Amino acid sequence: MTGQSQEKEMPKQTFTNLTEEKRKKIIKAALDEFASKGFRESSINTIVQNAMIPKGSFYQYFEDKRDLFKHICSLAAAEKFKYLEKLMPEAGESDFFDLLREMIAQGIRFGKDHPEYYCISNELLNDRALMSEIFGEQTSRTDDFFQHFINAGIKRGDIRNDLDVTFISRMITSLGLGFGEYFIEKHGFENIERIDEYTDNFILILKNGIAGR
Amino acid sequence: MTGQSQEKEMPKQTFTNLTEEKRKKIIKAALDEFASKGFRESSINTIVQNAMIPKGSFYQYFEDKRDLFKHICSLAAAEKFKYLEKLMPEAGESDFFDLLREMIAQGIRFGKDHPEYYCISNELLNDRALMSEIFGEQTSRTDDFFQHFINAGIKRGDIRNDLDVTFISRMITSLGLGFGEYFIEKHGFENIERIDEYTDNFILILKNGIAGR
């Protein structure tokens, strides 16, 4: 058996068999590189150099550059999920906007705790060309995820029911992305406590718009 | 040293001295390349080849790759401005949301008439790392531009007055960007007539939010 059962196995068995220490070194090197230079500009050379592994070994662990990136992305997603799953219990019951507020707060916390993951997610979220180069045409999990909540929000009457769900989803995603970027640009991850005040405003806009009364 | 007062002089004098025909050829080649491959993947080689100018000349005209890109961006901005300035006369008087609707319509028209410019703007707008690599930390013109209108909107009472102007500006920009992408992804530039229906919804959300009543 050479372990060929799955179609494409993101990192190869050889990578998962590595000692944790070595694996972490590689992940760290990749993370640093991808976060600071973005996928396209990142260099395998730099990564293997910083990870202090021979170049040949890299290709024993990963199919190619994309494969490594995919793996890093899935780590990021898994990590982010940890932050969001805490919200799940109340997901069915609470007000859509309260839920959203919490999701944002957790998102920011995630960004604070894992700035490199945050960078990488952002690159991916912002560059649809890259997204489809890496993941093909599969619709993004984020989209599915949101639409589920929006549907629930509509059902609960929190959200007006005369709008297209996917349209709302995209609008919120865009808005949220912009919001996060803006906050971090302005305050960085350190003054995270001020987030609430901004989130309030974000929710306010989303909920009631910006029209004068 | 050319003894010019500016720090970096976008295209050099030598470029502006060129015949218009030659200049256009270079611009066209650059435009095609940047629009189809993005800044980082674009190749000076390809550009000079298509522009049919000697490679040495390129560096006589422009400081480097970034410099050329900057120039292209400024052309894009200037072109876009032409679409927007038609709105100026009524700018002071009309309702902010009517104005915004018009701005969006013009934005779409701009994208339709100049798809290459549209591509390039989008790349820039979506990739803040690129933005700051190219333009340094200078705040974007777009931001300034919007804030002017928002201020006016607030003064007129169209927009609620309890929100930070730059915050609103960024929210609208993000939202607008996402909106545009979504529309074009879904309908392309050909079915542009359907834009109004979507714009209505966009304005609706922006104005009144998504809360159920």
Add this chain to the structure above:
Amino acid sequence: MTGQSQEKEMPKQTFTNLTEEKRKKIIKAALDEFASKGFRESSINTIVQNAMIPKGSFYQYFEDKRDLFKHICSLAAAEKFKYLEKLMPEAGESDFFDLLREMIAQGIRFGKDHPEYYCISNELLNDRALMSEIFGEQTSRTDDFFQHFINAGIKRGDIRNDLDVTFISRMITSLGLGFGEYFIEKHGFENIERIDEYTDNFILILKNGIAGR
């Protein structure tokens, strides 16, 4: 040191000790690879993957890539020999040209039944650099084989006796090779029935030359 009397031991003992099933799997993988890519372009990686054996094992079974190729070649030779030995009984008695005609027919049959062997033989036969890289300077078996028949042919008076035997041998070999290639290029293995018509001409030329009378 394994204390074997031979200089290099083609496949190692470890290989011959393998179960037939395993051995066949390896042979098949190697055959497919060598036949489709040629020796130099063939990859040990691909072979071990398709044979589903560990890479380390490969080097337990064979000295190196050349060693495996040698083995495959010897299998090809053995297989071809099976086709030719059917002709042996009559070898001493029948006319040289009749015999040759039969040899060709059998050669074609061999190619039809074992296209991969055929490919590999052809590569080797056509690339003397490869031949000597693989087998060193040892004179080819084919040469020896032919010369035996030619000598018989001369003795029987079928072949003129004023020519050097090795010279004739090489001429026939070359001619036969070209003939085979030409036929297969033109008709493929499927329309094998037309071979007789061509063989007649081939024998005709060989026998009587191409001079006008």
Add this chain to the structure above:
Amino acid sequence: MTGQSQEKEMPKQTFTNLTEEKRKKIIKAALDEFASKGFRESSINTIVQNAMIPKGSFYQYFEDKRDLFKHICSLAAAEKFKYLEKLMPEAGESDFFDLLREMIAQGIRFGKDHPEYYCISNELLNDRALMSEIFGEQTSRTDDFFQHFINAGIKRGDIRNDLDVTFISRMITSLGLGFGEYFIEKHGFENIERIDEYTDNFILILKNGIAGR
């Protein structure tokens, strides 16, 4: 003008503009490499190293490895043509076999004077896969060339007229190739004077076959 007029221009202008000394150095390095290792095994690295040019320059001169090889081949062809064109004047009048004898003699002389060219031609002639990889599907000049003479020979009554011309052509080519190889293997280029004796036999076989009378 950047010199784009021809479809693909084998070596680029930049190469032809080089000083003869430099050009020769590159040709020599390429010739040595290709002749000793064959196309596929030859390394651009080795070539640029021996030619003492930067790797980047290589790709300024040639499109790629194939392009360089093509150029070398065309030099070989041109050189060989010089040897053959001496025969042209009498081509129409003299006996086909006399002409062929001369062609062979000149071929051998060519091989003697330009052993590297000879190696390269041989690789190409013997490896039809390589041939079509390099030159596409265009039918070989050699084939056309020969068929012309054979047709003439048939018309003159030198060659029997009941055989297919392309068939004869291929048979002679194969035979000639094998003949050349055999001679050189046996005597090398030094004892070239013995060639006549062998050529006589070759022509004899071709003309009258090998049948005993």
Add this chain to the structure above:
DNA sequence: GATGAATGAGCGTTCATTCAT
């Protein structure tokens, strides 16, 4: 100022083979 050749570090990837377990 115009030119286009020169440059060499860099790219992602593959390779046959060795070695530690």
Add this chain to the structure above:
DNA sequence: AATGAATGAACGCTCATTCAT
């Protein structure tokens, strides 16, 4: 004996920029 990870040189090729004319 069996394994499969380790290895790093080598591959063909592109790049933005500099420099000599």
